[in-house]
Amino acid sequence: MKTLVIGGVAAGTKAAAKLKREDRSAEVTLLTKSREISYAGCGLPYYVGGLIETEEELIVNTPEKFAGLTGVQVLTGREAVGLDPERKSVHVKNLDDGTEEEYTYDNLILAVGASAIVPDVPGIRLPGVFQMRTPEDAQNMRSYMEEHEVRRAVVAGGGFIGLEIAENLHAKGIAVTVIDMAPQIMPNVLDPEMAAYAKRHLQKKGIRIQTGTALKAVLGGEKASGIQTDQGTIQSDMVVVSIGIRPNTAFLKDSGIKMDRGTIVVDGQMRTNLPDVYAAGDCVVVKNRITGKPQWSAMGSSANYEGRTLAQILAGKEKNYPGVLGTGVVKLPGMNVGRTGLTEVQAKEAGYDVETVLAVTDDKAHYYPDADSFATKMIADRTTHKLLGIQVLGAGAADKMTDIAATAIAMDARLEDLENLDLAYAPPFSTAIHPLVQAAYILENKISGEMVSMTPAEYAEGKAKGYKVVDVCPNPQIAGAFYVNLSSVNGPIDGLDKDEKLLLVCLKGKRSYFLQNRLKAYGYTNTVVLEGAQYFNDVKVEGGKFKVSPEDITRVKALGFLQDKRTEDCFNARVITRNGKITAEESRVIAEAAEKFGSGEITMTSRLTIEIQKVPYANIEPLREFLADAGLETGGTGSKVRPVVSCKGTTCQYGLIDTFHLSEVIHERFYHGYNQVKLPHKFKIAVGGCPNNCVKPDLNDLGIIGQRVPAVDLSRCRGCKVCQVENNCPIHVARMEDGKIRIDGSQCNHCGRCVGKCPFGAVNTETEGYRVYIGGRWGKKVAHGRALERVFTSEEEVLDVVEKAILLFREQGITGERFADTIERLGFENVQSQLLSDELLERKQENLAAQKHLKGGATC
Incomplete structure (x- = not known):
């Protein structure tokens, strides 16, 4: 039996390898367009971010290794260009020499995957524009970032891959903007209110999000410099396009194979409508495991499952691929997002009698270090109590929550089946009653009427209008709300009418439910719990004022x-x-x-x-x-690099350097680039265009001053009675002595005012550049910075010194002390020696990875 496999990433390699294990006599040949096979496509964003260090780690198997391990014949550089089902042959282009080849088969497996969609907009082919689909894409992007010192990036596409790229770029200190033409991020993955919460979280972490925004053009001449959208322009050093993928099925156009919007239609045995032709992976549409309706689920996990199942079927086993649930998880800065099954919107479209709940629960024992919360949206059928879907947001193991739910849905579980699941518990891992089980309890209570509640979506739509907000927090939290101390409620509450519409709000939801339970017992008839409470909702009472904690x-x-x-x-x-x-x-x-x-x-x-x-x-x-939304940000406080300040040396008559340019470079590289780096105290940088010191660079932690060092050529000095050099020296260190001009180098501030003033050329420029002062401070304790002994002649030298100073302060500073104190403690000569060598840069990554100065000393 001769089996031909087209495609060599996930489904193709899995099917080929498993088929050889099932039937060692099978003749299996795998053709792939790429030079690589079996690469870690889902790991590409983490290579860009540096978590995966080398290109080699992305390659699961080389063609040679795979062939040796499995016995499959692997031919790379072969692109399928046509299928002839009557002749049972595939026409292939050899990419090495351009020749046409033909391969026959007894069984054919199409696992050709999908490619990134590249929109047809101006500038899309400019250097600096990338997709993220292959190891080559990731390698090129990472190289470009390093070579061009990328500080700003735009990611077009707010799906899983786009957000993973954004997370990794943000971790590299790059200012990231994500745009998506849909009204929410992760469309068709999360319900709108869950996506809105994730968007707010990302924005709080410093990733700019613009939804409802379409890419119209990439801007730039020789390379990308930004994008044009239907909402305006966004400046950027790099553009990543992640707006979706398209199945690689164009070559099948005239083959007679049945397709649905470009995807190959298969049955439960992965068979197409053509005899002996099967398909698996990102190029196929399978079925939804709950509804039975067609669903395209381009995931590495389902591709592997489909490939394995198909191999068993070809080997004669009675197998059936049951379909997908759309299970997925994504890592974002400080939050993980998991989902499986149907969203609320999808469940309603499928005809279910839908009920949902938004439950906020602890993700592990609340007293355990790093304990956090899950915001879990659970979706079920109101009539049968069948679990239909779940969406989970939180810093903890969102994948575990999602996987338990996926297992339950696959087993056709009802909410009651989850009540007493014997799940693993220990304080570092979970709560005694598992968070997913708690969510099931709350949804059961809602369906039964034991809890009457309002969802975050309903609250956002204005359903709470006319309700009196009752604050059930341990201490008053909500401005203008009626506060109730839960522990003291033993009967009717003065100030609350029994038939009044009451919206009960606490921190997460539990205390509100407890109060509702009591109030019902005391005859209150119209109480509603706000699901997700303050954790998930922005609760406001009109006209309410309160003292901020x-x-x-x-x-x-x-x-x-x-x-x-x-x-x-x-x-x-x-x-x-x-x-x-x-x-x-x-x-x-x-x-x-x-x-x-x-x-x-x-x-x-x-x-x-x-x-x-x-x-x-x-x-x-x-x-x-x-x-x-306009690309602006708030900040500039805390124990971090502060926003840079400089004089206007570009326009000042005395300016020696382009202070605007240098300060903007420092701003991007060290204010933005080091935005997440905690220091012992604040670190202020000032740039002065000349020694006039208008912005007091020497009173900052680090100051940079433009320099023009004069050189005297005594052979040209005529000993003039009125010396123009002497007359133009503002600090009077240029003097005529013994009929010759002399400049005291120990006193000269290198302002350059004397250069070129001698009509005979006795004084010209020896060196132009920058002087760096360290250890200045203004405020309660004033300290004047001291200059490093060198005059630096290039911008890159100065930037290196700035970075080394920040790294030294982080590494050797004591939490709470200013840089001036660090220098005094270590000794100026010691610090200068370190700043003039490269050892600090060599251990940069180790330094930045260390858990240091988690609470710094800055008070403003």
């Missing part, structure tokens, strides 16, 4: 919101600029934001950061989201 004051300070001490609940929002520079459009956005979310007043800090005045606490997140 010290914990929240600290939390929002880290986001760039400093409390206005004249008020109880208003904050001044620091909007980060590029050394005071913003575009006209950004200026309009900031002005609109100040009117919409603050007092309408805007100020400028001494470090050229804009502040929007008097933003109420409740407006903080809406303001951040509004600014993020």
Whole structure:
């Protein structure tokens, strides 16, 4: 029996290898267009992010190794160009020499996979534009990032792959914007309210998200410099297009094979409509395991299952591929997202009597270090209690929650079947009653009427209008709400009418349910629990004011919101600029934001950061989201590299260097690039265009000053009675002595004012460049920085010194001390020696990976 396999990534290699194990006498030949087979496509984003260090780790098997392990004949560089089912042959193009080849078969397996969709928009072929489908894509992207020092990236596509790429780019310190033309991220994967929560989370972590935004063009001349969307332009050093994939089935057009929107239609035995032709993997449409309807599920997991099952079928075993549930999981910064089964929208479309619940539960014992929460949306049929789907968001093992649910759905479980599942428990792993079981309990209570609730989607739609909000938190949390101390409720509550519409809200939902249970017993008839409580919902009471807790004051300070001490609940929002520079459009956005979310007043800090005045606490997140949509951010506080400040050396008559350019480079590389790096204290950088020191570079942790070092040629000095060099020296260190001009090098500040003033050319430039001062400080304890002994002659040298200074401070600084204190403790000569060598850069990754200074010393 001669079996021909077309395609060599997941389904093709799995089917070929398993078939040889089932029947050693089978003659199996595998053809693939690529030079590689069996590569880790799902690992490509993590290679870009550096978690997977080498290209070799992406290759599961080489063609030679695979052939040796399995006995399958592997031919690479072969592209299938036609299928003749009557002759039972495949026409192939040999990519090495361009010749046509023909291969016959007894059985044919089509596992040709899918390719990234490349939109037909201007600029899409520019250098700096990438897809993410093959190891070559990942290798090219990583090389480009390093060679071009990418600081800003746009990812077009908010699905699993797009978000994985965004997460890995963000981890590299790159400012990332994700756009998607759909109204939500992860469309058809999550329900809208779950996607909205994930979007808010990503924006809080610093990834900009723009939904409802279509890619219209890639901008740039020699390389990509941004994108044009239907909502405006976004500047970027790199563009990643991840808007979907398309099955590689165009060559089958005239073969008579049955297809559905480009995917090959197969039955439960993976058979096509053509005799002895089978298909598996990303190029096929199978069925949904719950509804039985066709579903395309292009996942590496299902491709492997399909390939294995198909091999067993070809070997004569009674097997059937049951279909897919669309199970998936994605890692995002600080949050994992898992899902399986039907969404609420899909379940309703399939005709089920749908009921859902949003349950917030602990992901492990609450007292265990790193314990967090799951926000779980569970979907079931109200009549039969059959479990239909689940969506899970949380920092913990969302995959475990998803996998248990997938198993339950595959076994046709009802909610009652989950009640007493004997699942593993220990404090580091779970709670005594598993979080998934808790969600099932809550949904059962809702279906039975024991709990009457409102979903987050209903709350967002305005269903709570007319309800009195009752705060059931351990301490008052909700501005303007009626507070109830749960532990003291032993009868009717003064101030709450028994027939009044009451919305019960706590931190996660449990205390609200407990109160509802009590109130029912005391005759209250119209109470509703808000599912997800404050954890998931932005709960507001119109006109409500409250005193912000010290914990929240600290939390929002880290986001760039400093409390206005004249008020109880208003904050001044620091909007980060590029050394005071913003575009006209950004200026309009900031002005609109100040009117919409603050007092309408805007100020400028001494470090050229804009502040929007008097933003109420409740407006903080809406303001951040509004600014993020325009590419603006708040911040500039905490024990981190602070926004860079410089003089306007580009326009000043005394300017020696392009301070705008240098400060913007430093801003991108060290404010953005080191945004997640915790330091012992704040680290301020200033750039001065000349030794006039208008922005006091020597009073910053690190200061850079433009330099022009004069050189005296005494042979050209005529000993003039009135010396122009002497007259032009602003600090009077150039003097005529014994009829010759002399410049005291130990006193000269290298301002360059004397250069070229001698009509006979006695004073010219010896060196132009930068002087770096370290250890300055202004405030309660003033310290003047001290200059390193070298005058640096290139921008790259200066940037290296800046990075080494930050790394030294992180590595050798003590939490709470300023850089000046570190230098004093270690000794200036010691620090200078380290900054002038490369050892700090050599151990950079180890330094940045260390868990240090988790609570720094900065107070503002």
